[in-house]
Amino acid sequence: MIRITFRQLEILQAVADCGSFSRASEKLHLTQPAVSMQIKQLENLLDMPLFEHAGKKIRLTEAGNVALRSAGIVTRELNDLEQSLANLKGLRGGVLTVSVASTASVFAARLMALFRRQFPDVEVSLNVVNRETLLRHLTENVSDLALMGTPPEGYQLSAQPFMDNPLVIIAAPDHPLARKRAIPLKRLLEEPLVVREPASGTRGALENFIRERQLPFKPTMEMNKNEAIKHAVEAGLGVGLVSLHTVQAELTSGQLSVLDVEGFPLKRQWFLVQRDGKRLSPAAQAFAELVLSKGPSIMAAAETKTG
Structure with missing residues (x-):
């Protein structure tokens, strides 16, 4: 040996x-x-x-x-052993690593804060990354769990939906379409379109929606972060697609507005994702239970505060 x-x-x-x-x-x-x-x-x-x-x-x-x-x-097996022993001690220790899509960072931080209040001795790491990196974290077993939009096919992943994720078209408050109702999609596509990078789930949803209606998908500008899209739209560079959960503060302050476009918001969901067959540590299991039971109520409370 x-x-x-x-x-x-x-x-x-x-x-x-x-x-x-x-x-x-x-x-x-x-x-x-x-x-x-x-x-x-x-x-x-x-x-x-x-x-x-x-x-x-x-x-x-x-x-x-x-x-x-x-x-x-x-190393992973020894970490699993450490986590199992931590379970016997009532989660007085252990490590939790979660990767989240950037569009999920707002409520993911709130969920993590609640988890930390319940389990202060668990060492936590929250990685806010793009969709491509998030999938790599899952496949390479870098993260215990992930919060993201619909996971793609072809990956050995298990996913549980836990909350609606409406995608909306945003514009500057003084945009010509801001006060229009039932805006046709064709009319919207006459405006400069600011979108995420090709690997993004929100971009994929918009692209599929437009092409299913046999219309050309021609983005004017690509951004790799939602914050960049919001800033570009606010500056009048075009209209953009984002998760409604990411723009609550800007809608309340009047920095941005949601356009009333036919077919929107796009109905999507947030998913709790892990590798198929992965043995969750006690800390990861506790976080998964928290997400599935408290996710929607935490987001609703946050939106009430900003509304």
Whole structure:
């Protein structure tokens, strides 16, 4: 049996992440010779080189990539053990990592705040990312759970809807269409259209809606954040599509208005998503239960405050 230590696997992961022995030593608060020695010992145990030099940089060999994948599995299993033990202690500890689509950041922060009040000893991490990164977090097991719009097909994911997510067309308050009613879609498409990047769920929903009506989808400007869309629309650069949940404050203050367009709002839902077959830690299970039971009421309370 190969007697590899967890410390050696931890150092392997750090060197692979940092791309150098010196940066890994700083990250781990070790000397560079100590890091080099541990990697050398690991290579001797495996009887294969794990890194190779490419100019001034180092990169994993094929054996190194195999070892790194195994190190990740071992780390996740030990984390699962830690979480299971935390459950026996009544969630007095443990780690929770949640990734959320940027459009969900408003209510996700409120949910996380409520969770922290109930379980103050759990170490939490909330990653607000775009849809593409969120899916990578799920498939690579970086996150325990995710909050997002409809997950795409072709991924091994389990999803539970927990709240409606109406998508609306916004414009500046002085926009010519702001006081119109039942605006035809064709008329709307005469305006400059500000949308999210191609991988975005909201953009996909709008694109499908327009093309199902056999109309051309021709966005004028692309933004990678909802805040950028709101600022662009407020500045008069066009009209945009956003989740109604992301513009409550701007609607209340009069900075933006929702256009009355035929067929809108688009009916979508928010989903709680995890990898198929993933064993949720006690902390993740508690957060999932919180989302499913409290999500809609928390958002309703927030909208009442801003309304």
